[in-house]
Amino acid sequence: xxxxxxRRLCLRTLLVWALVCLAMLALQRPLMASLLPYVDVIVRxxxxxxxxxxRVVEVQGQCLIQLTPLLMRAVPxxxxxxxxxxxxxxxxxxxxxxxxxxxxxxxxxxxxxxxxSYGEALVRMLLSVAALPLVLALTTPVLLVGRMQMAVVELxxxxxxxxxxxxLVGLLIFMESGGRWLLPLALAVACVVASNRLCIGPKALPxxxxxxxxxxxxxxxxxxxxxx
Amino acid sequence: MGPTGPxxxxxxxxxxxxxxxxxLFLLVFAAVYTLLHFAYFALPDRLLRDQVHxxxxxLPAAExxxxxAPREAxxxxxxxxxxxxxxxxxxxxxxxxxxxxxxxxxxxxSAARLKYKLLGILGAALLTYxxxxxxxxxxxxxxxxxxxxxxxxxxxxVPIFIIxxxxxxxxxxxxxxxxxxxxxx
Numbered sequence: 001x002x003x004x005x006x007r008r009l010c011l012r013t014l015l016v017w018a019l020v021c022l023a024m025l026a027l028q029r030p031l032m033a034s035l036l037p038y039v040d041v042i043v044r045x046x047x048x049x050x051x052x053x054x055r056v057v058e059v060q061g062q063c064l065i066q067l068t069p070l071l072m073r074a075v076p077x078x079x080x081x082x083x084x085x086x087x088x089x090x091x092x093x094x095x096x097x098x099x100x101x102x103x104x105x106x107x108x109x110x111x112x113x114x115x116x117s118y119g120e121a122l123v124r125m126l127l128s129v130a131a132l133p134l135v136l137a138l139t140t141p142v143l144l145v146g147r148m149q150m151a152v153v154e155l156x157x158x159x160x161x162x163x164x165x166x167x168l169v170g171l172l173i174f175m176e177s178g179g180r181w182l183l184p185l186a187l188a189v190a191c192v193v194a195s196n197r198l199c200i201g202p203k204a205l206p207x208x209x210x211x212x213x214x215x216x217x218x219x220x221x222x223x224x225x226x227x228x
Numbered sequence: 229m230g231p232t233g234p235x236x237x238x239x240x241x242x243x244x245x246x247x248x249x250x251x252l253f254l255l256v257f258a259a260v261y262t263l264l265h266f267a268y269f270a271l272p273d274r275l276l277r278d279q280v281h282x283x284x285x286x287l288p289a290a291e292x293x294x295x296x297a298p299r300e301a302x303x304x305x306x307x308x309x310x311x312x313x314x315x316x317x318x319x320x321x322x323x324x325x326x327x328x329x330x331x332x333x334x335x336x337x338s339a340a341r342l343k344y345k346l347l348g349i350l351g352a353a354l355l356t357y358x359x360x361x362x363x364x365x366x367x368x369x370x371x372x373x374x375x376x377x378x379x380x381x382x383x384x385x386v387p388i389f390i391i392x393x394x395x396x397x398x399x400x401x402x403x404x405x406x407x408x409x410x411x412x413x
Contacts, residue, residue: 006400013392021385062379099386105388108393177265178326181391183331 013112014137020108024100029063032056032096035136038066042141043067046168049075050089056096061097067144078157092147099140101182106135109188117199124195131187139180147171248339256337264329268311273320277307289364302368309364314372316364324390325358330352331394335401344405359390365384 024031043052050069050091057066068091075083083089110128115121149166157163175183271280282304290304293311302311309316331352335345363386372376 006265006396008405009399010396014397017389017392021388023386025380046396060374095379095383097380099331101384101387104384108392112392173269176264177268177321178330181326181387182261182330184397185391 009112009114012114016108016111020104020111024107025097028096028100028162029056029058032063032065032099032168035140037134038133039065039141039144042137043145046141046145047149049073051142057093059093059153064093065096065099065140065144067092067094069148074212076150077143078159078161081159082154083152089148089151092144092151094140094143094147099143101131102139102180103136104183105129108187110191113188113192116196120195120199123198124125124191127191127194128188131191135184136140137186138183139175142168142172143182248260253337253339257333260336261329264325264332267330268325271301276320277318277322281323282306285323285361285364286318289361292361292365293368296365297369300372300413311368311372314368316368316371322358322360322364326362327338327359327390327394328356330391331398332357334398338402338405340402340405341409344408348405351401352394352397356390356394359393363390387409 019026035057038055041054043054050071053068053070055066057064065108069089069090071085071087072087073125077083105130110124113213115124146166146168149169153163153169171179236280286309288303289309290302292311293300293302298314300311301308304310307318309318332349334347335352338345338348340348366386367378367382368409
C-alpha cells in the first residue's frame with residue numbers, strides 16, 4: 001500500500017463517514033420503523049418470557065425505540081416471588097441513533113475501500129446487504145432483551161435473590177463494550193475480501209503482475225529483429 | 229492499477245516476509261480482546277472512577293477546557309466534568325477502552341515483529357487517548373451550549389468516526405510495519 005493510496009483512503013473514509021452518517025440520520029425514523037418487524041422476530045427468538053410491542057417514538061426531538069413487554073408466563077424472582085403473567089411492564093427505550101451505529105459502520109467501512117470495477121462494487125454491495133440483517137440481529141434485539149433481563153435481575157436482587165447473570169446480559173455487555181463495532185468491521189473486511197476474490201480471483205493478480213510488458217527488453221529485441 | 233482490497237495487501241505481506249495466517253490472527257485477536265475485556269470489567273467501579281478516570285481523563289480535560297476557555301471555570305469532580313454551565317458525567321465506557329482494546333488486539337495479532345507491535349500498541353493507545361480526550365472536551369462544550377446536539381454526537385457521529393479513524397490507523401500501521409520489515413531484511 002503506497003502513501004498516496006493511504007492518503008486517498010483517509011480522505012475517502014472521511015467523506016463516506018460524513019455522507020452515510022448524514023443520510024442515515026435524515027432517514028432514521030422511517031428506516032428504523034421499517035426494521036422493527038425484523039427486530040420483533042429476533043426478540044421472540046431470543047426469549048419466550050414476553051412479547052414485545054415495539055414502536056419508534058420522539059421524545060424531546062430525539063427518536064427512540066420503545067419496547068413495552070407483555071409477560072406471557074410467570075417470571076420467577078425468588079423461590080417465593082414471581083412476576084405474574086399477562087402483565088404489561090414499564091417500557092424500555094433505546095436511542096435510534098445508537099441502534100443505527102453498527103449498520104452505519106458496516107456501510108461506511110465497505111464504502112471506504114476502493115473498488116476495481118463496477119462488477120466488484122455490485123458484488124460488494126450485495127454482500128453487505130446480506131450482512132446487514134446479521135449485524136442488526138446481534139445488536140438491537142440483544143440490547144432490548146438484555147435490558148429487560150437486567151431489570152428482572154435488579155428486581156430479584158431487591159427482593160433478596162442471589163445474583164446470577166443471564167447469558168444474554170453477558171452478550172449485551174460484550175456487544176455494548178466493543179462487539180457492536182467489531183462485528184460490522186469484521187463483516188466489512190469479509191465483504192471486501194470476498195468481492196475482491198470473486199471479481200478478480202486470488203490467482204489472477206500474480207499473473208497480471210508477472211505478465212511481461214510488450215516493451216520489456218526481451219520484446220524490444222524481438223521487435224527489432226523482426227524489423228531487420 | 230492500485231491496491232484493490234485487503235486480499236492484495238495480505239498477498240503483498242506474504243510475499244515480503246511473514247505470511248499472514250487468518251486463523252492465527254483470529255485466534256490471537258480473540259484471546260487478547262477477551263483478556264482485555266475481562267480485565268477491564270474486573271476493575272472495581274470506585275477505582276475506575278476515582279483513580280483511572282479522574283487522573284487520566286477528567287483532570288486533563290478540565291485543564292484543556294480552562295486553557296481554551298478560561299471563563300468556563302471547569303473543575304474536575306470524581307466521575308464528572310463540572311462548571312456553572314454544564315455537568316458531563318464520565319462513566320465506564322467513556323474512556324475509549326473499547327476502541328483501544330480492539331486496536332491493541334488487532335496489532336497484537338498481526339504478523340509483525342515484536343518491536344513494531346509494541347510501537348503499534350503505543351500508537352493505538354496514544355491515538356485513542358487523544359481522540360477520546362478531544363471527544364470529552366468537545367462534548368462538554370456541546371452540553372454547555374448546544375444540548376440538543378449531544379445525543380446524535382455522543383451516540384452516533386463521534387463513535388463511528390473514532391472507530392473508522394482506528395481502522396485507518398491499523399491499516400497505516402500495518403503498511404508501515406511491512407515496509408520497515410522489508411527494508412530491514
